[in-house]
Amino acid sequence: MTEWTRVREERRIFEDEAVLALDKPVGVSVMGERHDTDLVTMARAAGEELFPAHRIDKVTSGVVLFARELRFHGDLTRQFNRRTVEKAYLALTRTRGVPETATIDLPLSVGRKNRVRIAANRADIVALPADAGHSAPDGGGMLWTVPAAKTFPHVRTYPSITRIARVWQGDQHTLLVARPVSGRRHQIRVHLAWIGHPIEGDPLFERAPVTRTFLHSWQLAYDAAWDGGRRRFTEAAPGADFWAALDPAEAAAAAAALAGFTAPAAF
Structure with missing residues (x-):
C-alpha cells in the first residue's frame, strides 16, 4: 500500500465522479511543497491526477476539496473566488x-x-x-x-x-x-x-x-453543477x-x- 493509498482510504470524506473531499492531516501540504511531499504530488506518484479547488495551510487539518478531472475544476475555483462557498x-x-x-x-x-x-x-x-x-x-x-x-x-x-x-x-x-x-x-x-x-x-x-x-x-458547502446544481455539505469531525x-x-x-x-x- 502506497502512502497515498493509505491517506486516501483513511481520510476520504466523500467522493463522486467529479470531486474528492479529504480530511487533510496536520503537517501535509495540499500542493506546491518544495522539500517535503504534498497531497497532489503523492497522488500523482500513485497514478492519480487531482486538481485542488482551494488550499488550507500545512499546519491546518480538515476538509479540502479536489476536482478529479480538469473539466470540473474551473467551476469549483470560481465558486471560491466569488465567495459563494461556505x-x-x-x-x-x-x-x-x-x-x-x-x-x-x-x-x-x-x-x-x-x-x-x-x-x-x-x-x-x-x-x-x-x-x-x-x-x-x-x-x-x-x-x-x-x-x-x-x-x-x-x-x-x-x-x-x-x-x-x-x-x-x-x-x-x-x-x-x-x-x-x-x-x-x-x-x-x-x-x-x-x-x-x-x-x-x-x-x-x-x-x-x-x-x-x-x-x-x-x-464546506458548495454547488455541484454536475449534479443539477445541488448544494453539497461536507464536514470533517x-x-x-x-x-x-x-x-x-x-x-x-x-x-x-x-x-x-x-x-x-x-x-
Missing part, C-alpha cells in the same frame, strides 16, 4: 473573553519575509460593541476594525473579514467557529492573533510550539489530536458543546 473552521485559543459573536474586519498586507500581517499598527485596532451604534458587517455582537485613516498607505492591502462565534470556554481555553468571508492566506490565524486571541500552537505567533496548530477546516490541549473533562465538554452548536442568526 467555510467554517474550528480554532482553539489559550485565552478567554471572546465575545459570543464578533466580526473581524481588518485589512491584510504582506510584510518582511513574506509574513502576512494587519495593514495597520496594532495600537490602532479598535473593538466596537454593536450596541454602541457601530454595526458589524452582516451582524455580529462585536466589531474589530481599524479606521481607514490609520491603514498603511504605502503597501498593497487586502480587505479581509472573518466572523467568529464562541462555542465553549474553559478555565484557560476557548473554542471558536470562524467563518472567513474573504479567503486570504493565513487570514484566520492573523486576525485572531492581532485581536489578542492567537490560535494555540500556531508557529506564526508562538516560538517553537510543542503541539500542533489547533485550527481545523470543519465544514475534529480528531482526538484536536482536543489534546485540553484535559479529558474539558475535552469532553468542548466536544459536547460543539455537537450541540447552532450558529447564531448573525453568524
Whole structure:
C-alpha cells in the first residue's frame, strides 16, 4: 500500500465522479511543497491526477476539496473566488473573553519575509460593541476594525473579514467557529492573533510550539453543477489530536458543546 493509498482510504470524506473531499492531516501540504511531499504530488506518484479547488495551510487539518478531472475544476475555483462557498473552521485559543459573536474586519498586507500581517499598527485596532451604534458587517455582537485613516498607505492591502462565534470556554481555553468571508492566506490565524486571541500552537505567533496548530477546516458547502446544481455539505469531525490541549473533562465538554452548536442568526 502506497502512502497515498493509505491517506486516501483513511481520510476520504466523500467522493463522486467529479470531486474528492479529504480530511487533510496536520503537517501535509495540499500542493506546491518544495522539500517535503504534498497531497497532489503523492497522488500523482500513485497514478492519480487531482486538481485542488482551494488550499488550507500545512499546519491546518480538515476538509479540502479536489476536482478529479480538469473539466470540473474551473467551476469549483470560481465558486471560491466569488465567495459563494461556505467555510467554517474550528480554532482553539489559550485565552478567554471572546465575545459570543464578533466580526473581524481588518485589512491584510504582506510584510518582511513574506509574513502576512494587519495593514495597520496594532495600537490602532479598535473593538466596537454593536450596541454602541457601530454595526458589524452582516451582524455580529462585536466589531474589530481599524479606521481607514490609520491603514498603511504605502503597501498593497487586502480587505479581509472573518466572523467568529464562541462555542465553549474553559478555565484557560476557548473554542471558536470562524467563518472567513474573504479567503486570504493565513487570514484566520492573523486576525485572531492581532485581536489578542492567537490560535494555540500556531508557529506564526508562538516560538517553537510543542503541539500542533489547533485550527481545523470543519465544514464546506458548495454547488455541484454536475449534479443539477445541488448544494453539497461536507464536514470533517475534529480528531482526538484536536482536543489534546485540553484535559479529558474539558475535552469532553468542548466536544459536547460543539455537537450541540447552532450558529447564531448573525453568524
